[in-house]
Amino acid sequence: MSTRRELRVAGQAEPISHFTDAVEAGGFLFVSGIVPVDEQRELVGGDDVVEQARCVFENMRAVLAAGGCTFADVVKVTVYLTDVADRPLVNPVRQEVFGEIRPASTLVEISALVIPGAKIEIECVALVPS
Amino acid sequence: MSLRNEISLPTRPVLSHSADAVQANELLFVAGILPVDASGALVGEDDVSKQAQYVFAELDQILAAGGCDGTDVARINVYLTSIEDSSELDEPLLRTCGSARAAGTVVEVRALAVSGARIEIDATAVRSP
Numbered sequence: 039m040s041t042r043r044e045l046r047v048a049g050q051a052e053p054i055s056h057f058t059d060a061v062e063a064g065g066f067l068f069v070s071g072i073v074p075v076d077e078q079r080e081l082v083g084g085d086d087v088v089e090q091a092r093c094v095f096e097n098m099r100a101v102l103a104a105g106g107c108t109f110a111d112v113v114k115v116t117v118y119l120t121d122v123a124d125r126p127l128v129n130p131v132r133q134e135v136f137g138e139i140r141p142a143s144t145l146v147e148i149s150a151l152v153i154p155g156a157k158i159e160i161e162c163v164a165l166v167p168s
Numbered sequence: 169m170s171l172r173n174e175i176s177l178p179t180r181p182v183l184s185h186s187a188d189a190v191q192a193n194e195l196l197f198v199a200g201i202l203p204v205d206a207s208g209a210l211v212g213e214d215d216v217s218k219q220a221q222y223v224f225a226e227l228d229q230i231l232a233a234g235g236c237d238g239t240d241v242a243r244i245n246v247y248l249t250s251i252e253d254s255s256e257l258d259e260p261l262l263r264t265c266g267s268a269r270a271a272g273t274v275v276e277v278r279a280l281a282v283s284g285a286r287i288e289i290d291a292t293a294v295r296s297p
Contacts (some may be wrong), residue, residue, distance in 0.1 A: 042240075042242075042294065042296065044268065044269050053272070054254065054272070054274060055254065055255075055257045055258050055261055055272065055274070056261040056262045056269060057244075057261075057269055057270060057271065057272035058259075058260060058266060058269035058271065059271070060271050061242040061243065061270055061271045063240075063242045063267075063294035064193075064294035064295075066193050066195075066196055066242070066294075068270075068271040068292065069245040070243070070270065070271040070272050070273060070276070071273030071274065116273075118273075148276055148277055148278075149276045149277060149278045150251040150274040150275070150276035151251070151275060152274050159275065160246075161271070161273045163243075168210075
């Protein structure tokens with residue numbers, strides 16, 4: 039049956055605007071775009087895109103877990119980079135995180151993110167295990 | 169049985185080879201909404217606040233046509249030509265979603281498909297039973 043659940047996840051920064059961290063609906067978990075910040079919304083990783091990516095995935099792990107999911111349940115990711123040339127730096131982090139799992143993926147360069155200094159943001163959709 | 173139903177409102181312009189939304193079972197995939205009227209002309213001039221109000225009002229219409237409302241929205245993506253404009257989302261987003269909160273992503277892009285547009289939104293909703 040289709041139930042809807044909005045998730046605010048402990049340890050995650052306050053969502054921007056009138057959003058929440060993730061919504062479970064229709065058997066899917068829709069995860070907000072995740073930026074490399076700590077609970078106080080301070081940038082993590084300085085200007086190192088690899089460290090920023092690690093932070094994004096750690097935040098994503100926590101949000102997925104709150105929704106009863108792991109990286110193995112992710113069906114789609116969208117990666118936003120402020121510099122598409124960073125892609126080869128970020129890919130090894132994705133491989134570490136996902137292992138054998140390969141979600142559908144889109145990666146684009148955008149001109150700015152909501153957090154000044156952030157170079158990467160990733161959103162995802164996961165299929166909630168039944 | 170699976171359901172697939174394309175929704176194209178007569179009040180919406182046809183900008184591309186796409187529908188305004190596609191219903192797929194209980195999911196409703198809403199296409200990118202630009203601040204343009206039925207003729208494709210820009211709405212709100214250079215006022216991002218007016219443009220934001222307009223695209224969310226259009227989202228309301230498309231959701232309704234798909235049997236949903238703002239409380240069914242699971243995620244919204246917002247594309248702005250200036251990230252400084254993100255505060256303009258607060259009021260129309262609250263009006264559309266009410267007590268509900270969607271997952272969201274907000275990014276700045278260099279350009280949108282219609283010249284002068286400063287915001288585009290797309291969304292996925294899940295119809296409540």
